[in-house]
Amino acid sequence: xxxxxxxxxxxCVAAARFGLAAWVGAATLFVVVGVRExxxxxxxxxxxxxxxxxxxxxxxAFGFGLCGMSWVSVSAxxxxxxxxxxGVAWLLVTAGxxxxxxxxxxxxxxLHEMLRRADxxxxxxxxxxxxxxxxxxxxxxxxLLAAALILCMYEPIGGRRDPGVxxxxxxxxx
Numbered sequence: 001x002x003x004x005x006x007x008x009x010x011x012c013v014a015a016a017r018f019g020l021a022a023w024v025g026a027a028t029l030f031v032v033v034g035v036r037e038x039x040x041x042x043x044x045x046x047x048x049x050x051x052x053x054x055x056x057x058x059x060x061a062f063g064f065g066l067c068g069m070s071w072v073s074v075s076a077x078x079x080x081x082x083x084x085x086x087g088v089a090w091l092l093v094t095a096g097x098x099x100x101x102x103x104x105x106x107x108x109x110x111l112h113e114m115l116r117r118a119d120x121x122x123x124x125x126x127x128x129x130x131x132x133x134x135x136x137x138x139x140x141x142x143x144l145l146a147a148a149l150i151l152c153m154y155e156p157i158g159g160r161r162d163p164g165v166x167x168x169x170x171x172x173x174x
Contacts, residue, residue: 005081005156012077013086013151019070020093020148023063027141030059045122049115056112060104067097067144074151085154089147096143103136 034055038048071093078086111129114122 009077009080009156012073012080013154013156016070016073016077016089016093017148017151019066019073020144020151023066023070024141024145024148026062026066027059027137030055031137053112053115056108060100060108063100064097064104067093067100070144070147071097074147081156083154083156085150089150089154092143092147092150096140096147099136099140099143103133103140107133107136 034051037043037051043051071090074086074090074093078090107129111126111133114126114129
């Protein structure tokens with residue numbers, strides 16, 4: 001232990017940082033590539049529907065894996081050290097992951113069913129579900145980005161002492 005910070009706590013914070021940063025980057029790339037593809041004039045609605053059916057299951061699986069791992073990691077770090085930054089990060093990850101689950105169940109699954117038959121006309125509700133999916137995914141992204149930023153700036157301070165005292169102790173060691 002360095003300055004009273006356990007290896008377990010460091011590992012938990014590192015895993016949460018990695019998972020959230022990876023997810024924010026992957027989700028950003030997914031949207032950038034996906035939007036460029038659906039705007040290609042060479043793709044008709046059948047091809048666009050096929051792309052959505054193939055890509056979105058992987059998007060949610062990857063998101064649940066990374067964000068789920070991050071939630072477990074930040075939860076464990078918060079149990080080890082009840083600090084305000086870890087508590088705020090835990091709340092943000094919990095909200096983002098909960099929203100992602102709600103989106104998957106209430107929005108993505110109905111959208112996926114609407115796209116099952118690529119040759120069928122889309123129901124009138126498709127546009128509404130698609131807009132809600134964009135809004136909810138944007139909100140998830142913002143929540144998880146905020147959590148990633150907090151965790152990237154978080155530096156565990158040794159022991160359970162006042163951070164100012166710990167800083168003075170470190171400078172007096174030299």
